[in-house]
Amino acid sequence: MASDCRETLEIVAGSGLSLDDRSLQNLGSLPRSVAANGPVSASGSTAVLEPKPRMKTVSRPRPSTDRASTLNDEIPVQETNANAETLNADSQAKTGVAASANRSVFADVIELTKPRIVTMILVTTVSSALIAGSATLTLIDWFWLMIGTALIAGSAGAANQVWECRIDRNMPRTANRPVPGGRMSYAVAVALTAASGIAGAAILWVGNGMIPACVGIATWLIYVLVYTPMKTRTAWNTTVGAIAGALPVFIGYTAAGGTLTELPGWMLFGLLACWQYPHFMAIAWLYRTQYAKAGFCMTTTVEPTGRHAAWQSILGSLALATCGVVLAWFPDGQWVASVASVVATVLILAASWPLLRASLNFRANPNDKTARTMLRWSLVVLPAVLLVMTLRASL
Incomplete structure (x- = not known):
């Protein structure tokens, strides 16, 4: 016991x-x-039953010469996993860089074609085809029309950038474009320009006929070989550029069965050509200093007070509204007096008024604020007027 x-x-x-x-x-x-045999304190009194703090023991791996030891094998396994994770991270980083580079190349190709201008041209092409009578166009006809027009317009924009690559380096607005920015070589840009232009003309010729293709080729020649070199020689380049920018309406108009002699087609042409005056005068004012340093001859650099640019904007806005009203009363080239004509006239005048008011404000106070307002309204007014004209033609 x-x-x-x-x-x-x-x-x-x-x-x-x-x-x-x-x-x-x-x-x-x-x-x-x-x-009685229990522990006694030094003072003769008995000790109190108290738990003593326990030290947490730490197990340390013992050195072992046994290569099969589990402790010795844990460290190499952890290092191997770390190395694998590092390699995996490096691989993912390289993949991300490659994907980013691919996206960058694709973005540069798109930027070379001036996609905003291409988009506006496609909008006017669709509107002109609908006004001419799109019943003759099948789905495949629409497809070839859009692809061919986009390729020719993109080729013209790319050729413009190739031509002006040295001048673009002197302007902060254009210095980061693919060619002047050094991200795309001159040879590659020329090859893309030629390939897209030839392909676009061929697609329009085969898919929609000779006349739409010839209009597309004429647009390219005027924009690249006439308008582009004129930009450094005379302020009249805006007028030539307006003609080149308005010609694509005849691509859609003739593809849908219209002719080059019909009044509605020319009213569409006039509407788009006149719209470009307030639109580009606003741009020319906002970047007048850069244009002057780069050597471009714009209305705002030749006459820096802004009076000439303002009057051209006002006249362009008035002419735009006039073309719309004429088309409202001559939807198919013949005089049509109807309620639809009256309603379309009111809507066109209402849609055009903000751009005219912005042009008048710019004439009264030519500054960056009024120019920017005029630019913004130009981007709203054109689609609105085209929509009214398209609806009127369908009634």
Whole structure:
């Protein structure tokens, strides 16, 4: 019995606990003779039963010569996993860089074609085809019309950038374009220009006929070979550029069965040509300093007060509204007096008024704020007037 109690005390003591005489008396199952052998403090009094703080043991791997040891194998496995994660991260980074480079190349190709101008040309092409009578166009005809027109327009914009790449380097507005920015070589830009232009003309010829293709080719020649070199020689380049920018309406108009001699087609041409005066005069004013430093001959650089640019904007806005009203009363080339004509006239005048008012404000106060307002309204008015004219033609 005593040996069992001693073993119990050793177990308790080994667990970090000290027992005094009172604590032993509380152990009813133990005799007092065993408690007498308990620990006593130096002062003669019995110690209090208190747990001693235990130190947390840290297991450390023991060196081992056994290559099959689990502890020795854990470290190499962790290093291997880390190396694998590093390699995987590097691989993902290279993949991301490659994807970014691919996206950058694609973006540069799109930027080379001047996509905003292409989009506006496509809008006018669709409107002119609808006004001419799109019932003759099938879905495949529409497809070839849009693709061919976009390729020719994009080729003209790319050729313009190739021609002016050295001048563009001198303008912050254009210095970051693909060719002057150094992201695309001159040879690649020329190849893309030629390929898209030839493909666009061929698609229009085969898909929509000879006349739409010839109009597209004429547009390209006037824009690239006449308008572009004139920009550094005379301020009349805006008029030539307006003609080149308005010609694509005849691509859609003739593709849908119209002819080059019909009044509605010429009213559409006049509307788009006149719209370009307030639109480009606003741009020419906002970037007049850059244009002057680069050597471009714009109305705002030749006459820097803005009076000439303002009057051209006002006359262009008035002529735009006039072309729309004429088409409202001659929707198919013949005089039609109807309620639809009256309603279309009111809507066209209402849609054109904000651009005319912005032009008048620019005439009164030629500054960046009024020019920017005129530019913004030009981007709203043209689609609005085209929409009214298209709806009128369908009635």
